[in-house]
Amino acid sequence: MVKKLDITQGLPDPSKVMDEIMAKYPTKIAKKRQKSLVVNDPAEGKEIQANVRTIPGIITQRGCTYAGCKGVVLGPTRDIINLVHGPIGCSFYAWLTRRNQTRPAEGEDNFITYSFSTDIQDSNIVFGGEAKLKDAVREAFEIFKPKAIGIFSTCPVGLIGDDVHSVSREMKEELGINIFGFSCEGYRGVSQSAGHHIANNGVFKNVIGNNNRERIGKYQINLLGEYNIGGDAFELERLFDEAGITLLSTFSGNSTIESMEYSHMADLNLIMCHRSINYIAEMMEEKYGIPWVKVSFIGAEGSAKALRKVAEYFDDAELSAKVEEIIEREMKKVETVREAVKAKTEGKLAMMFVGGSRAHHYQDLFTEIGVTTVSAGYEFAHRDDYEGRDVIPSIKIDADTRNIEDLTVEKDLELYREDLAVKKEKLLKNGYEFSNYDGMMPEMKKNSLVIDDINHWETEKLIEYYKPDIFCAGIKEKYVVQKSGVPLKQLHSYDYGGPYAGFEGAINFYLEMERMLCTRIWKMVTTPWKTDPEIVGSFAINE
Amino acid sequence: MEKIPTLSYIRPFVSTRNACKLCSPLGACIAIKGIEGCVPVIHGSQGCATYIRRYMISHYKEPVDIASSNFSEETTIFGGEANLKIALTNVTNQYQPKAIGVATTCLSETIGEDVASQLSHIRNDNTNSNLPSLFTVSTPSYQGTHMDGFHATVLEVVKNFAKKLPSADKINLFPGFVSPADIRHLKEILIDFDLTTTILPDYSDTLDNPVWDQYYRVPKGGTPISELEKMGEAYASIELGVFTAVKQGGQNGGTEVSGASWLESEHSVKNHQCILPIGMNSNDTLFDILSKISGKDIPVKYKIQRGRLLDSYADGHKYIFGKKAVVYGEEDLVLGLCSFLDEIGVEVVLAASGANSGKLQKEIIKHCPEHGKTIKVISDSDFEQINEACNTIKPDFLIGNSKGNYIAGNFNIPLIRVGFPIHDRIGGQRITLLGYQGTQELFDKVVNAMIEYKQNNSPIGYKYM
Secondary structure: OOOOOOOOOOOOOOHHHHHHHHHOOOHHHHHHHHHHEEEOOOOOOOOOOOOOOOOOOOOOOOOOHHHHHHHHHHOOEOOEEEEEEOOHHHHHHOOOOOOEOOOOOOOOOOOOOOOEEOOOOHHHHHHOOHHHHHHHHHHHHHHHOOOEEEEEEOHHHHHHOOOHHHHHHHHHHHHOOEEEEEOOOOOOOOOHHHHHHHHHHHHHHHOOOOOOOOOOOOEEEEEEEEOOEOOHHHHHHHHHHHHOEEEEEEEEOOEOHHHHHOHHHOOEEEEOOHHHHHHHHHHHHHHHOOOEEEOOOEOHHHHHHHHHHHHHHHOOHHHHHHHHHHHHHHHHHHHHHHHHHHHHHOOOEEEEEOOOOHHHHHHHHHHHOOOEEEEEEOOOOOHHHHHOHHHHHHOOOOHHHHOOOOOOOOOOOOOOOHHHHHHHHHHHHOOOOOOOOOOOHHHOOOOOEEEOOOOHHHHHHHHHHHOOOEEEEOHHHHHHHHHOOOOEEEOOOOOOOOOOEHHHHHHHHHHHHHHHHHOOHHHHOOOHHHHOOOOOOOOOOOO | OOOOHHHHHHOOOOOEEOEOOOOHHHHHHHHHOOEOOEEEEEEOOHHHHHHHHHHHHHHHOOOOOOEEOOOOHHHHHHOOHHHHHHHHHHHHHHHOOOEEEEEEOHHHHHOOOOHHHHHHHHHHOHHHOOOOEEEEEOOOOOOOOHHHHHHHHHHHHHHHHOOOOOOOOOEEEEOOOOOHHHHHHHHHHHHHOOOOEEEOOOOOOOOOOOOOOOOOOOOOOOEOHHHHHOHHHOOEEEEEOOOOOEEEOOOOOOEEEOHHHHHHHHHOOEEEEEOOOOOHHHHHHHHHHHHHHHOOOOOHHHHHHHHHHHHHHHHHHHHHOOOEEEEEOOHHHHHHHHHHHHHOOOEEEEEEOOOOOOOHHHHHHHHOOOOHHHOEEEOOOEHHHHHHHHHHHOOOEEEEOHHHHHHHHHHOOOEEEOOOOOOOOOOHHHOOOOHHHHHHHHHHHHHHHHHHHHHHOOOOOOOOO
């Protein structure tokens, strides 16, 4: 048997393994790279380097700007036609790949099962593709009569100078529906994170605020940064429905453009994935005075806390009572499963490298079943997602960040909710937290290892060091990790599972972890670090 | 509504809706994975490498490392050579590969990168003396499909490595884009004919690994470079597939060349081309070729496999005779499947491909003596066109990759999964179609799918044979 890492006296200081990792990098690279690896100390609050360019030739798990814009933010919305102006690959690869689910009403449009591409050819590169794009827009309108069409620019389109924005304006005029473009060429940013920002700007400019719908509920909220992977949003909708909270719009799981158009009529914005959507929350507050709070519905405790936070905001005895009733009932179901699973999973170790938010929140689910996260990091996050929003003023603005427009937002004099601003002031005095996210690091244990944009070499080395019982990441790492004898749970797409949000989600996740952590399969596999602790071959990185 | 005149007669729609093709650099990466110790580098945005890895990994369920030169906005202005150099150095240091294959993208092609000369600059730079063999292939996604990328890579590899050598007692096999399991089966057949063979590409191990007791950054297997160098000394090549030629010298005019045909013209290696051997007829052709070039009788083992296949045709044909099938995917796969379905009495009502060589219909007529002339063939197609066509033709089953699943769902008919990508099932890399044995597996699947469909839709539900 493998000697497990002893963590009974707290996590061991991983400095030695970090030195071993750095030793294989040339000095210049080591100097740069080591800023992205931090031995955590929540008491001290250390700085991590994040959102910097990946070195060419290193196998990164990061995607491109287009992936963040079309794939992540706009992709899950069902009543918009997302037309990719580019070669065929870009559209094909973002075709339902993220397992977003949606539930259209009878007879309602659902275009998320489609991938539309102008499929540009040689001649379009030479002579320009705008004419073809216009025809494609007309065709989409003719066939589907959608409410909106989004046009996404890809690398070659940006280079040949096709202007998706002017085509959008022209077509909007011609066809009379909402049409807007995104300059989300893949080369634009450090990672998909740039695409999130571009998508946020586009949705804010072109969609939010188009319909000043009358109030339809007593407590109106939006849920931001919930993409309904594996049905997460359905579980949350169930909870809000029962509590009598009206979910106006979700950005963007199980969502419609129609609902986003009146989302500015909400009383509160809840943010799940801070990285991908905080821009919209900020802009909605500036323009309409809607406060935002960061919540996490990943984990039963977090879900209860989030529901209470909403109830506290609305300060209504009836709502609070209803929320408490739901929590009590749901927690009873959760506890039964949790205890049974925890008996088997207690003391196991997890590592997770995913997203701009998930690597933080899934630690809660693991804690609930007694599993310790020894090392974690994000793929495309910024420093504030690690260290908390307090550090935002001190983040260096580099050329890549400057490349993406920061919208100037002004107060909407007619719709600005002074009442909410007053409410916020009052609640702030009582210690209620708004517009805040403390990030991942303050909540992680002392000596846990935090790594941004982890690469294959570091993954191999850390698996060998920590001998984790489970590794959470995505499909691209899955078989690398499993070939090392460690099970991998995909937290981008949930493999075939989910939902994992809310109370039912927590139960699903516990049971999934019971299956993955207690299977006998891995005992049949001789792991590399059981036989040969030294990684074969030497390694160096150049820049 | 004003249409661009050139579009309307090319095809009846503008947008490709649910594409029945993938992009060219993906095909290049698959072929590059079939060379021993070779790591693919994609010269362009990192997203291309990430997306292509994502699709290959979910199909093959193996680690697939593809590096990128990670273009930034600045790179698009100043050119990608500096980035490429860093990428090649880092890949060399990390993987100590025997070769690096650089596939271009829309991005690097649009800005007009001359990668071949970049590679020679980088190679001539003294600081990079430890670089392995380098080669490049032009694969912008706006030209053709993943199959063009695949075959262009095969051609570039042959051109790059094959040396002028005296003839030797060996042959080459160009299997085309088939599954790792199919390549393994072809190897077995060749060994049984006592043929010494170089297979290009051979990803039978690299994209279908066993569990490891140590981690291999570059998976074992693939065609050794020393073998590639000797491809010119073979006395024959066998090329599976007839849509293997790559356009050389511009879109208008120029010649069409495949790896095998280039070896024939440059090194006098006689090329024996046949369609993908799926079904009795096409396998008979292949085994005849093998028998002829090896000078040996067909081994008893395969005669028995052939006999069993024929025996099962007799047992199973009544369940499938006259059933209507829709076939889609790469042109060679579609052609091979049509030929097989035609011989077992299934009526192919629609044969569709996202590719557009202009030759699919002609080849189908040639290889499907029963129904060939009535098969509706659509090239440059997409899944929505297939879906719409299904409304009127009411097929009994679909055969092709996972992406047609929604159509099968719409019409509540079975989808028999073959080809690439298969991301909603386990074992896509182990599906065999080739040889009498592979055909046997496919035939059983088709028959059982029809029986299961009938059983599920019958009020009685049980069935004895």
